[in-house]
Amino acid sequence: MFQLEHFDLSRFVRETLAEDLGEGISGGGRDVTAESVIPADARFSGVMDSRDPITVAGLPIAAAFFRTLDPAMEIELLADEGQSVPAGTKLMRLSGNARAMLTAERSALNSVQHLSGIATLTRRYVDAMEGSAVLLDTRKTIPGLRVLEKYATRMGGAQNHRMGLWDAAMIKDNHILVAGSVGEAVGRARNAGVARIICEVDRIDQIEPALVAGATHILLDNMDPASLRESVSLIAGRAQTEASGGVTLDTIGAIAASGVDFVSVGRLTQSAPAADIGLDFTPL
Template sequence: MNAVVPVLNATTPALAQLPRTAVVEILQRAFAEDAPYGDVTSQVLLPAEARATAWLVAREPGTFSGGAVFEAAMKMQDPNAQVEQLVADGATFGAGARLMSVTGLAQGVLTAERIGLNLVQRMSAIATQTAVYAALVAGTGARVTDTRKTTPGLRILERYAVRCGGGHNHRFSLSDAVLAKDNHLAVLTGGDNGKLTAALAGVRAQLPHTVHFEVEVDSLEQIEPVLAAGVDTIMLDNFSNEELVQGVALVAGRALVEASGNVNLSTIASIAATGVDIISVGALTHSVRALDLGLDMAVEL
């Protein structure tokens, strides 16, 4: 079992699951790209014994994510660095807040600075964006979930950041669940809705009972044939709000109902009000701007 990077004051068990091995692998790739033969600038300008204290400081408000990643980046360059997380993952903060502190060799802090900032800025941006979406559906019973529209190689961090913002995760990869989308159905049935039930029931029969089965539909007419095959979730893709209300009524609790498509900050509240169980939002990860965080430091020569 992978060791888990501890999260300060994590508020839910799901929030704490960030495998250390995955964090280390991501950081190793990042440092191999950014400093393949060391940080020549820091090595030339600073004495090897020089020490520094630095603070990760917010230039704008947001929701924090990535404290353990920032700490691991610093300790990868200076194993003896003292790192303290001052704001918990999942907590909100204002502009000017100190989020982390680190004391260690100045060369190590400066070599790790950009990698640590890049990752925590993106993770905190995702957490901040997710928190806004989650607040808009509060009290409706709908879950805000991410999608597979993540940065290649960073999915585990970005998915964790979604949880920090109060969102939920969709399937992690293509290996985790069956999600038959419109192109799959086109190949499977040749576009003939009359073949849907038999074709999908054949798929259901091949699956272990532990594998979740979800099917995307693009019309109300497809719902009953899909339900008859015994699926677990129906995704209503690009439905109007009126059609979502009708779709929820047709499903009548026989499967989970997911809404997808045309989801943004101005539409999500009305989508949630239709009674759907899940709202998947690609923008949580694919359209965020890095949160403005900086590293303020003092060097002791």
């Protein structure tokens, strides 16, 4: 059974279907098209396939939508999560109640298209890094979908950065502005007992005060490869290093080769295009 930590799949499926069906709205709570056009006992078979080369993510979630409306539906997953497949690859085969398939179709496809789109873009960035450094995602996620979107980046080969505001201190320019200095901001986090302290710097002269104050991770913001190499040399293994800001597919190779431990890219979840995936039905 598909499970993700801190994610309730059954609740997600129920609430997504309820939104599409208009539950709680006057006249809602049903699929008027399927009910009026498709006989209650009609059965369909269907095949979900990729129209473009993709990295797969979300098939078990799609299956959960169909099974929620037809527990007896026969479903065969034909590709693995995280697998890169060519255009025309069959991803899922299913057969069952026709109304259930039609009602669940859009929610199932939306999930697979969105998550596979994230995984596919992530894999492109990973490939462009050519084995240097580790790719990280960010908190630039759609509200309510963070766990799923960060799952998709893992399927594409990235690692998750912070899952939220609770699992590490991330000291940025506004925190430094209020605290008065890099060292003061980092010191306050250390004195509060925070174990993992990430400090963003955009100048090389900010690095040493951050390290002395107790930063465990230095985020090097909007630095070119030469500045990144100089920063990595200065840090000399005293903290983890991360390059961030303005990273593109054209620049990530040189950035990753600078010697940093990580490169973070907000675009992975913020603006990945949906994968082109279709689902065709045949009456039985």
